[in-house]
Amino acid sequence: ILAACGGGEETSGGSGGEGESGVQETTIKFSHVVAENTPKHQGALAMKEYIEKESDGKITVEIYPNSSLFGDQDEYQNLVSNNVQFIAPDLSKFVGNNPQFNVPSLPFMFDNDEEAIAFWDGEKGQEILSSLEGDGVLGLKMWPNGGKHVTNNERPIDSPDDFDGLKFRTQGGQVLEAIYSTLGAGSESIPFGELYTALDQGVVDGQENTFSNIESKKFDEVQKHMTVMNHTRVDYAIFTNTDFWEGLNEETKAIVEAGVEEGTKVAREEAISLNEKAYELLKERGEVEIIELTPEQVEVFRTELQPIYDEFEEEIGADVYEAAREAAG
Ligand code: LMR
Numbered sequence: 001i002l003a004a005c006g007g008g009e010e011t012s013g014g015s016g017g018e019g020e021s022g023v024q025e026t027t028i029k030f031s032h033v034v035a036e037n038t039p040k041h042q043g044a045l046a047m048k049e050y051i052e053k054e055s056d057g058k059i060t061v062e063i064y065p066n067s068s069l070f071g072d073q074d075e076y077q078n079l080v081s082n083n084v085q086f087i088a089p090d091l092s093k094f095v096g097n098n099p100q101f102n103v104p105s106l107p108f109m110f111d112n113d114e115e116a117i118a119f120w121d122g123e124k125g126q127e128i129l130s131s132l133e134g135d136g137v138l139g140l141k142m143w144p145n146g147g148k149h150v151t152n153n154e155r156p157i158d159s160p161d162d163f164d165g166l167k168f169r170t171q172g173g174q175v176l177e178a179i180y181s182t183l184g185a186g187s188e189s190i191p192f193g194e195l196y197t198a199l200d201q202g203v204v205d206g207q208e209n210t211f212s213n214i215e216s217k218k219f220d221e222v223q224k225h226m227t228v229m230n231h232t233r234v235d236y237a238i239f240t241n242t243d244f245w246e247g248l249n250e251e252t253k254a255i256v257e258a259g260v261e262e263g264t265k266v267a268r269e270e271a272i273s274l275n276e277k278a279y280e281l282l283k284e285r286g287e288v289e290i291i292e293l294t295p296e297q298v299e300v301f302r303t304e305l306q307p308i309y310d311e312f313e314e315e316i317g318a319d320v321y322e323a324a325r326e327a328a329g
Pocket residue numbers: 033034089090145171191192209213234
């Protein structure tokens with residue numbers, strides 16, 4: 001764990017502070033990979049507005065959407081180096097650091113945002129979010145996006161057999177890989193910023209994502225079929241650099257912390273409505289054929305993917321499964 005700077009004179013994120021008291025003048029960077037009409041960006045905007053207003057403009061928050069500052073491959077390293085002060089990655093992108101970040105990929109674990117939030121706000125979830133402290137990274141609050149759905153260019157999918165021989169892009173992680181291999185498909189992790197082109201050029205046949213990400217990145221332009229699965233999730237948490245955080249004096253930290261709370265509130269509120277709107281837009285645009293599974297068809301997938309729980313129990317932990325199941329009710 002990196003040493004705390006403790007009420008320092010200057011924030012690591014910006015242009016220097018004003019000593020022990022008073023709000024420090026500083027610039028904070030928040031980088032992310034998704035579009036602007038998404039729950040993550042709306043959360044970041046709410047945070048920016050709150051912090052800039054409450055600090056009377058002494059703190060500036062610069063938001064960089066669409067991988068315009070850093071992408072999936074380098075945002076974490078740049079947070080560790082304090083080149084960016086906030087990121088909110090899909091938690092499944094941290095499985096290399098800790099396999100417990102596979103929780104959003106556990107098939108059919110959570111039915112909705114509320115259940116996922118209950119897990120990440122709970123003791124086990126908080127423990128997992130704290131597990132990057134060795135890198136000097138603090139996990140603050142979970143921000144949901146929503147359930148993921150499968151798109152592809154080859155055929156309408158309504159049963160496990162339909163996956164046979166196809167290749168899917170995933171966000172990464174052993175559990176997502178296992179889902180596709182169980183279904184007889186291949187998978188590859190590709191950065192979000194490169195996904196549209198990868199789909200367009202046929203590098204992969206399909207991908208899984210939330211309605212919001214599919215619609216806002218116009219993946220429907222380069223995909224023919226979409227199956228509403230809700231089998232896995234995109235969930236984020238907002239992470240900051242420990243040195244930056246501990247270097248804020250009390251007054252400054254109080255404003256930034258309240259800004260994170262405000263952003264969390266808005267991101268959580270917006271997730272459901274933005275995904276619903278995105279689904280409506282996808283229907284209206286009519287670019288993809290939409291397949292809604294019957295409850296019986298969902299059960300077939302659930303049964304098919306059940307062995308994945310045994311396969312990963314040791315790596316992820318029976319205690320994590322138990323906490324997740326409890327949150328799922
Ligand atoms: C993806 O890579 O598909 C998503 O995790 C992107 C995001 O941040 O929502």
